[in-house]
Every structure is written in structure tokens, then in C-alpha cells.
Amino acid sequence: MSAENLALKASRIFLSRGRRRLIKDLSFWIEPGQWLALHGPNGSGKSTLLRALCGLRSFDHEPELSFNGQAIANLARCSGIRLIFQGHAQGWKDGLSAFENLRWQLSLDQYGAAPIGDQALESALERCGIGQQRHLPFAVLSAGQRRRLAMSRLVLSLQGAGHQQRLCWLLDEPSTALDDQGQALMGSLLGQLLNQGGFAIIATHGAIPHAPPALTCDLGA
Amino acid sequence: MKGMMRDIDSGAWWARYAAPTRFFPIAGRLVAPLFMLAAMLASIGLYIGFMIAPTDWQQGESYRIIFIHVPAAWMSMIIYLAMAFWGVLALVLNTRLSAMMLQALAPTGAWMTFIALWTGAFWGKPTWGTYWVWDARITSELILLFLYFGVIGLRASIDDDRKADKACALMAIVGAVNVPIIYFSVKWWNTLHQGASVSLTAAPKMAQTMLAAMLIMTAAAWAYSIAASLVRVRSLIIEREPSSAWNQSPSLQQKALAGVVPK
Amino acid sequence: MFLASLQRDLRLLLRQASEAWLVLVFFLLIASLFPLAMQPEPKTLLAIGPGVSWVSALLSVLLSMPRMFAADAHDGSLEQMLLQSEAWMGILLGKLVAHWLASGLPLSLVAPLIGLQYGLDATSIAVLVAGLLIGTPILTLIGAIAAALNLSARGGGALLALLMLPLCIPVLVFGAGAVEAQSAGLGAEAHLSLLGAGLIVASVLAPWACSTAIKIAMD
DSSP states (O other): OOTTTTOEEEEEEEEEETTEEEEEEEEEEEOTTOEEEEEOOTTSSHHHHHHHHHTSSOOSSOOEEEETTEEOSOGGGOTTEEEEEEOSSOOOOTTSBHHHHHHHHHHHHTTTSOOOOHHHHHHHHHHTTOSTTTTSBGGGSOHHHHHHHHHHHHHHHHHOOOTTSEEEEEEESTTTTOOHHHHHHHHHHHHHHHHTTOEEEEEOSSOOTTOOOOEEEETTO | OHHHHHHHHHSOGGGGGGSHHHHHHHHHHHHHHHHHHHHHHHHHHHHIIIIISOOBTTTBGGGGGHHHHHHHHHHHHHHHHHHHHHHHHHHHHOOHHHHHHHHHHHHHHHHHHHHHHHHHHHHHHHHHSOSOOOOHHHHHHHHHHHHHHHHHHHHHHOOSHHHHHHHHHHHHHHHHHHHHHHHHHHHHHHHHTGGGOOOTTOOOOOOHHHHHHHHHHHHHHHHHHHHHHHHHHHHHHHHHOHHHHHHHOHHHHHHHHTTSSOO | OHHHHHHHHHHHHHHTTHHHHHHHHHHHHHHHHHHHTSOOOHHHHHHHHHHHHHHHHHHHHHHHSTTTTHHHHHHTHHHHHHHOTTTHHHHHHHHHHHHHHHTHHHHHHHHHHHHHHTTOOHHHHHHHHHHHHHHHHHHHHHHHHHHHHHHHSOSOHHHHHHHHHHHHHHHHHHHHHHHHHHHTTSOSHHHHHHHHHHHHHHHHHHHHHHHHHHHHHHO
């Protein structure tokens, strides 16, 4: 099967927030192993577009979205895609520890697949540099440490089973608050994702260092 | 815009009128005749009710307020059901006009409920010596008024138009499902407390003229409610979709040029 | 996912146990206000006891409603749950049950204290507790719809009260009516079975309405 068939194709995307039209007739096409960088000033609709692609909010009119040649309503409801979405608010609870937060999030991500053991969680946390802090209450973690927790979720998604499905990351500004080491890790994780044949759409202000080259889409234009 | 028109023309004949563009002028043409009809019917009804219908042997002249009270009460319930109907359409078909109809009906419905409660109080005073009675129907009317306030309040608290549309649609549906349950429970409660209750349903036996007056007043209330709601829908269309209203009405264009109506 | 969601919510609640205690204290406080505002004659108290208990329970559940979804909506966990479309209903039900376990259930168990304050006899108290056990889940279910709709709105809890309270009136009527019927010697079966029927209907319809309201709010 050629890469073309497996592509995520989107066209006729119209998006408004309130009465303001943000995106008018956008189209893009991503093949497995590629990632799309969404650029644009604040308020240009990057986060809104990611949420709409997930199905959390609606487009102005029905866009033409297809994956693997089949029309889909949004990325969350596509059986051929395993979706990991990280918005601005990433969904961690202050009242739980980092470990517990990850455990819960994983039970959502891995729903329907074989569960991942605690061992794997611990090593993912180690790899991302927050192994020591894993049982601390989430509220005491710094912004950078919270980002690293988000990355450990991505690490585990790479390991998860489900080879019938393509892994897709929709990330909203994943490099915020990360130090150089963290950014390097992010870049290498992205590289791993693309090597596995997954794809990603990432809203980002600047470039992601050490990341493979990206298709770009500038919403500010 | 092109895509939208394509969808509408290919759909059912009634779906064509679901576009605010087409609905706006039609609504405009209906408003004045409906108001006139309402005024006519109301004058006839009130004349018969207050002048011609016989004095009730039990309640004297004060019973005549039912010619306003009963039609208002009926309308308050009918309008709530209509709101729920538009709510279902708004959620299922995702049409903007259905949501606007819902929003337009709510204030009229609330007014009808208020009038029913107010006139009920004025009926109660001369008849049973008290302004307020915990009668099953009056109490249910009060709760209905709160349900209307809920929909109106919800609308007012949500800034995003589309979100407000859907939230109010859901609230109207949930309320409508509950109205029979609430009425049943209040009636149950009322029958258990016979001592404290006086039934306003003990309306005087209906002479022909009384019935006629009541029906005419109800028709007047219908016509008025529809007309008032259409006026409100038109102003909602102007507010939310200026392009539809703008293209259709030369008088609006003139007003806009004079700075009265937003472009 | 139902159990996992239930476990998560209960764990979060245990770590912020003050919220649950607050609801209980509020319940007892409100019920204690009424006699202080009037003459505490035993006959009057006996007459208003059931009603006061139920109104206090309703207001206490109302107080606990804003925390049901607001925190999750704010920190982004609600949308992560929504993305799992197959597991979503189980997760939502877990949240609803967890909420009741932390509000309605403790209220029902503490209600005998209020019954004693108002001079209700043993069987009346039993009927009060039974009614609350059946009725408070309904309050949680209806309140969840109102709380979810409130997510879309700005402003505080006043709108939540306006949306929730009228819909809860039947529960109030039958719950308090059950105790009065018991005191009058008529037996409370009819009232309690109506409450039970209400619970079944609410458990079927309310989660759907609540889920729709959440999706509207997340839009």
C-alpha cells in the first residue's frame, strides 16, 4: 500500500471563534512519517484547529477529512488512527501524584488495548527525567516538570500495541517551559514517532530543535 | 455561502425556509396582519366576555378575569411546548433558525405565564379572600415561570451564540420533559392537603357565550404570540446574520444608511 | 472504565475531604436555622420537620454541584475523557456515582440527627432516610445536567440553582410527602415507589442529557 493511500487529507476547513472567522478554506495533506507544524501568532486559531480536528469542537461547515481513503468526521472517531491529543490544559489533576496521573491518562489512551504495566510507566518517567518526582503531588511540580510528564505519556504511546492503527499526535505548543535537554528529548521522540510511520500536527511558535523537517502551515498569513 | 445554498435547494421544500435569508421577508409580511388579527379578536373577545356574557350566579362579576387568565395560562404551556419543539430541531438538525425561534418565544411565554399568575391572584382575592393560593395549577404555573427564567437566564449567561443556542435547546427539552412530572407531583401534593387548597379549576359552568369569549381570546393570544415572536426573530436575524436581513429589505437598507441598523 | 473513574474521583475527594464535610455541615446548619427563626414548639417542628429536612438536603446537594465538572473542565481532563468515545459513558457514570457517594449518601445517613431535632418518631425517621437514599441520587442526576449546562455559562452558582431547583421539585414533594404520609398513618409505599420509579427514569435519561450538555460546553 503506497504512502499516499494512508495519508490524512483535509480540505474545505472553515473555522470561526464566536463571530470572527479564523480559518478560511484550509487544506493539507500529511503522509505517514511526516509532521505538520502549525505556525501563527496568538489567537490565529492554532489551538482551535487542533481541537476541531479532534472532534472536541465543530467546524463551520463539514470539511472533507479522509484517512486511508475513507471519509472521517474527526480524528478521534477514526478507527485507523490512535490519537494522542495534548491541549494547553493537559488534563492533569493537582490532587493526584505524577504517577497516578499518568496511570489514569494511560487507562484512557490504552482503552481497548492490553494494559501497560507499572514497570513501563516507571521507566518512561525515568527517561523523561522525572523518575524522582513521580510520587510527589502534582501541584508541587514545576512547569518544566509537568511538561516532562506530558512527554512520558508520549513515550508510552510509542510503545503501545495496536499495529493496525497509525499513531497520531496532536500537540499544542509542547516545547513550552522545556529546558534544552527537554527540547532535545522532544525532538528525538518526534523522530521516533515518524520512524514508526506515525504522524503529528503540532502547533508551535518556534521550531522544535533536533526535530526532523516539517511541513509548515502558517495560520497568520 | 455556495455550499449552504446547495444543501438547502436539494432538501425538502420546507427546508428552504430554514434559511434566515428566505424566512426574514416572509416573517416581515406576516407580522402586521397577525397583530391586527390579534387586536380584532381581543376586542371581540373582551367585549363578549365583559359585556355580553351573563353574570355568574356564584362569583358575580369578578369571574370575568378568566377571559384573560385562562388563555394566558394555555398559551404559557403551548409556547413552552413550541420552544421544546424548536429545541429538538435545533439540536438534531443544527439549524440556526430553530434556535432563534426558541430564543424569540421565551420572553413571550414568560409574559403569558406572568399574566396568568397575576390575573389568577386578582381572581383569588375577591373570590376566596386571598391573593395567593397553593392550588395545583397556579403552583405549576409558578414553576413554569422559573423554567422560562432558566432558559432566558442561560441564554443571557453564555456569550458564544452557537453554544447558547444548543444549551438553551437542551434546557428547553429537559424542562418540557419535566413539566408533566412537575404538574403531576404538584397535583398529588395538592390533593393531600385539601384543607389548604382552593381549586381555581372550579370555574363557573360555561354558558355558550362564556365559552365563545374564552376561545376567541385564546385565538387572540395565539395570534399575538406568533406576531411578537416573529418580530423578535427578525431582530435576532438582523443581529446575528446581517447579510440575510440586509439583502432582503430596502427599508432596512435605508435605515442602515441613516445609521440606525448595523450593517 | 466505570470503576477506574469511580476510583479516581473518590481518591481525589478523599484528598480534599473538606469539600465533603462541608456539605454535611451545611446540611445540619440549614436545618438548625429554621427553629431559630420561629417558635420552636414541638407541634410546629413536627409539622415542618420532613419538609425542612428535604429542603436542607436539596440545598446541600446544590452546594456540592459546581465542583462536579468545573475542575475537570478547567484543567483539561474532561476533554481527554470525551476523546475516548467508547469509554465516555462509563467514565461519566463513575463520576455521577462518586458524587452521590460523597454527598447524597452521607446526607441520608446523617438525617436521623435532624429527625431527632424536629421530634420525628422512629418510623418517620426511617422513611426519611429511605426517601433520601432513593431521592438524593435523583438530585445528583438532575444537578449534573444543570452543572454541565452551567459549564457553558459565565458567572457563579445562581444560574445553577435556577436551572436545578425547579426540576427537583417532584423529588421534594414525594420525599417529604412520604414522611408525612407515614406520620399520618397512611403508609409511605406509594411515595417511595414513585421516587424509585423516578430514579429509574432519571438514571436512563439524565446521563444522556448531561453528556450532551458537556459536549456543548466543550465546543
